[in-house]
Amino acid sequence: MSYRVTISDGGNELVTGADTYQLEGPLTTFFSTDAGRRVVDSWSVRLASFRTVDVVRIRRVDEDGVRAA
Numbered sequence: 001m002s003y004r005v006t007i008s009d010g011g012n013e014l015v016t017g018a019d020t021y022q023l024e025g026p027l028t029t030f031f032s033t034d035a036g037r038r039v040v041d042s043w044s045v046r047l048a049s050f051r052t053v054d055v056v057r058i059r060r061v062d063e064d065g066v067r068a069a
Contacts, residue, residue, distance in 0.1 A: 003059065015047055018032060026053070028050050
């Protein structure tokens, strides 16, 4: 799964391989988890972090890049 993150400066970032995301203080962090899990735990891998105040939109996208429903 992937997420497209729109930043306040108009930029877009694609975070591939992320299963979920959560707020960590002032950051929104994207994680890869074990297959079939959406729980962030000690086995999760941090993939990317963005300052939450800079995040305008987060959209989940399918592997082919099409926005998921």
